[in-house]
Amino acid sequence: MTDTIKYLIDETRIPKYWYNLAADLPVAAPPVLHPGTLQPVGPADLAPLFPMDLIMQEVATEREVPIPEPVREVYRQWRPSPLFRARRLEKALQTPAKIYYKYEGVSPAGSHKPNTAVPQAFYNKQAGVKRLVTETGAGQWGSSLAFAGALFGLEVKVFMVRVSYDQKPYRRALMETYGASCTPSPSKETQAGRAILAQRADHPGSLGIAISEAVEIAAQRDDTKYALGSVLNHVLLHQTVVGQEAMAQLEMADDYPDVIVGCTGGGSNFAGIVFPFLGAQLRGGKKVRIVAVEPAACPSLTRGQYAYDFGDTAHLTPLTKMHTLGSTFTPPGFHAGGLRYHGMAPLVSHIKQLGLIEAVAYHQTTCFDAGVLFARAEGILPAPEANHAVKGAIDEALKCKAEGKSRTILFNLCGHGHFDMQAYIDYFGGKLQDLDYDEAELAMALAGLPSVKAAA
Ligand SMILES: *Cc1c(COP(=O)(O)O)cnc(C)c1O
Numbered sequence: 168m169t170d171t172i173k174y175l176i177d178e179t180r181i182p183k184y185w186y187n188l189a190a191d192l193p194v195a196a197p198p199v200l201h202p203g204t205l206q207p208v209g210p211a212d213l214a215p216l217f218p219m220d221l222i223m224q225e226v227a228t229e230r231e232v233p234i235p236e237p238v239r240e241v242y243r244q245w246r247p248s249p250l251f252r253a254r255r256l257e258k259a260l261q262t263p264a265k266i267y268y269k270y271e272g273v274s275p276a277g278s279h280k281p282n283t284a285v286p287q288a289f290y291n292k293q294a295g296v297k298r299l300v301t302e303t304g305a306g307q308w309g310s311s312l313a314f315a316g317a318l319f320g321l322e323v324k325v326f327m328v329r330v331s332y333d334q335k336p337y338r339r340a341l342m343e344t345y346g347a348s349c350t351p352s353p354s355k356e357t358q359a360g361r362a363i364l365a366q367r368a369d370h371p372g373s374l375g376i377a378i379s380e381a382v383e384i385a386a387q388r389d390d391t392k393y394a395l396g397s398v399l400n401h402v403l404l405h406q407t408v409v410g411q412e413a414m415a416q417l418e419m420a421d422d423y424p425d426v427i428v429g430c431t432g433g434g435s436n437f438a439g440i441v442f443p444f445l446g447a448q449l450r451g452g453k454k455v456r457i458v459a460v461e462p463a464a465c466p467s468l469t470r471g472q473y474a475y476d477f478g479d480t481a482h483l484t485p486l487t488k489m490h491t492l493g494s495t496f497t498p499p500g501f502h503a504g505g506l507r508y509h510g511m512a513p514l515v516s517h518i519k520q521l522g523l524i525e526a527v528a529y530h531q532t533t534c535f536d537a538g539v540l541f542a543r544a545e546g547i548l549p550a551p552e553a554n555h556a557v558k559g560a561i562d563e564a565l566k567c568k569a570e571g572k573s574r575t576i577l578f579n580l581c582g583h584g585h586f587d588m589q590a591y592i593d594y595f596g597g598k599l600q601d602l603d604y605d606e607a608e609l610a611m612a613l614a615g616l617p618s619v620k621a622a623a
Contacts, residue, residue, distance in 0.1 A: 172415045175231070180247045180415065181239055186407040188442045188514060189400070190230035191449040196517040197488040200475060205619060208485050215386050216393040218294035221287065224401040230446075232404060238286045241318060245273045245281075246408060250416035256544040257564070264567035265422065266560060268580040269413045269440060270547065276341070278550065278582030279436045280311035280396055283405035287394050288315035297390040298322040302352065302377030304432070305331050305504030305552070306338025307582060308396030313347035323347035326354065326380045329372035331504040337586045352377040359383050359481035373497045374508045379481035386483075397433025398478065398512045406439025413577060414443055424455055424577035426563050430555035431459040431468060431526070432505045434512030436581035445523060457524040459515070460559035462534075464602050465498035467491060467511045468519055468526035470609070475619040476510060486617060489516040492604075493612025499602035501531045502590035503551040509612070527559060530601035534558045535594040538584070550582035551590050 176182050189195070198207035210222045217225075224232060234242075253266040271279035291299060299321050303309030309325035316323035325347055332339060332351040339349045352372045353360040359379035363370050370376075378395070385393035395402060417423055427444060429437030437459055444455050461468055471490040478484035480494055490511040492498075498507045511519075518524050531551070538554035540561070541547070549557055560578040567574050584591065593599050 172411070172418060175411055176415050179243065180412070181242050182234060182408045182411045184231035184233055185404045186411060186443045186446060187227055187230055187232055187404055188446055189228050191446045193449065194521065196513055199513070200486040200619065202477070202482065202486050202617065212485070216382065218290045218296060218392060220290040220293065221401050224404055225399060235286070235289060238289050241285045242408065245275065247412040247416070248273050248409070250413055251545070252420070253545055256541060259540065259544045260561065260564050260568065262564040262568040263571065263573040264564040265573065265575045266564055267417065267575070267577045268560070269409055269577070270580045271409060271436065272547065272580065272583030276307065276311040276314050277585060278307045278311065279406060279409060279439060279579070280308050281314060282408055282439065283396065283402045283435065284311035284315035285318070286405050288312070288319040288321055291392055291394070292319040292321060296321065296392045298324065298388070299394045300324045300381045300385045300391055301394045301396065302326045302328070302374060302381045303331070303396070304328050304374050304507055306335050306342065306586065307505055307550070309347065309349065310338055310341045310345065311396065312394055313342040313345035316347060317345045324384065325349045326352040326377040328352055328374060328377050328504060328507070329370065330500040334589060335504070335586060341586070352380050354380060356380070357383045359483070362481070371497070371500050373480065375480035375494050378479035379483055382479060382483045383481070397435040397508070398510065400514060402435050403438035403442065403512055403514055406435045407442050409436070409439035409579060410441060410443035413440060417577070422575050423453060425574040426456045426458065426576045428458045428460060428556050428559040428563060428576065428578040430506065430552050430581065431461045431511065431515065432552060433508050433510070434515035436579050438512060438515055440577070440579040441524070445518065458559050458563070459519070459524055459526040460555040461526060461528050462501060462503055462506045462555065463528040463530045464501045464604050465492065465507050466528040467509065469528045471511070472613055472616065473516060473520055474616050476616055478510060486619060487513045489513045490519065491616070492609055493615055495615055496609060496612035498604055501602060502587065502593070502599070503531065503555065505552040506555065529555060529558050532599050532601050535599060537561050539594070547580065548584045549580055550584040551587050553581045553584070556580065
């Protein structure tokens with residue numbers, strides 16, 4: 168383990184490679200399918216949407232993928248991100264557990280998302296692309312891509328889920344500050360958006376709809392590509408800088424996690440911290456318990472079906488096998504906008520299916536309770552999404568207390584909540600509701616899953 172880490176991370180302590188879990192999986196993940204032919208998609212099928220370098224990373228099988236020097240140059244601004252021991256939180260909980268957290272809120276956009284936004288902008292620029300189109304939920308991804316676009320001289324257009332657009336005007340202002348343009352979704356600018364608005368004029372939007380709009384625009388022009396902030400293999404790959412650094416930092420503390428906790432929206436920050444440790448385990452290293460925490464109002468890993476489904480609502484994307492609530496499912500409007508996606512990263516779904524990870528779901532009020540307890544102990548105010556990881560880590564620490572056992576817990580504090588203060592205002596005002604999704608709507612969305620018997 169020691170040698171691996173020294174090889175992967177140079178004297179600047181920034182990883183030189185991204186870690187590719189595909190190289191260590193006991194069983195390969197199911198292929199991505201073309202929705203028309205139900206045959207595995209090839210690089211050419213994805214070429215209208217992504218530059219070839221990213222497509223090749225999507226299907227890469229080698230364990231280490233080199234990080235280009237210009238990307239490491241940008242990473243240097245905030246990487247390596249700090250790993251903290253949460254001593255005051257441990258004390259507040261009176262737990263014998265040791266709690267560590269990796270803090271990704273130190274990036275310019277305030278979350279882990281620039282870890283992939285920067286290389287995505289870099290590879291697109293290299294391929295001669297002029298404009299990137301994307302979607303955003305809470306605005307974290309939109310502002311991260313806007314930041315990366317500004318660095319590499321790319322125009323950025325963002326479709327922002329309507330409910331977040333209204334709830335989070337400051338995220339939108341940040342995107343515009345970086346020079347991006349921001350449109351609430353569903354919008355009248357696309358066929359996909361117009362079709363949704365015709366059904367329901369006040370539709371709150373969803374990531375699935377915003378993805379359809381962005382993909383539709385990107386497919387129309389040669390100088391325009393699409394960028395996704397989560398779910399895809401190459402996005403998860405870029406996030407592995409988080410786990411590699413954590414591993415090296417824990418080694419400096421002469422420690423190793425027994426449990427790793429992360430929140431899951433599309434699965435990228437979770438994969439980022441987990442995959443390097445899981446890879447070490449699969450290569451014969453120490454077994455680690457791994458817990459994914461998701462919102463009870465959008466519970467893809469705990470309540471979804473493991474099935475082939477579309478990544479978007481208008482069915483413009485290829486089919487991926489994943490834990491899904493159905494591509495037409497619209498979750499209720501809770502505050503962790505980054506966790507409101509109907510599906511889950513195929514790689515995260517695959518390792519869940521293989522029994523390599525566990526998943527739990529919590530309602531938002533209990534997650535805010537945990538986030539406020541954390542802020543009062545550690546001083547950092549977590550993003551509403553990150554509160555799910557905080558809640559999961561606190562529960563693990565309380566289990567240690569009940570059992571009178573000391574364990575080392577590591578979690579990913581994937582972002583700060585400085586742009587999410589309205590959520591905290593609502594929480595302190597007693598206005599936060601624990602909304603349940605509509606069971607009938609879920610049943611309907613699942614009944615509408617595409618039938619993929621040929622490949623199943
Ligand atoms: C986007 C986002 C998430 C959810 O996305 P993942 O791909 O699951 O990481 C979680 N936390 C924060 C802070 C985010 O910005």
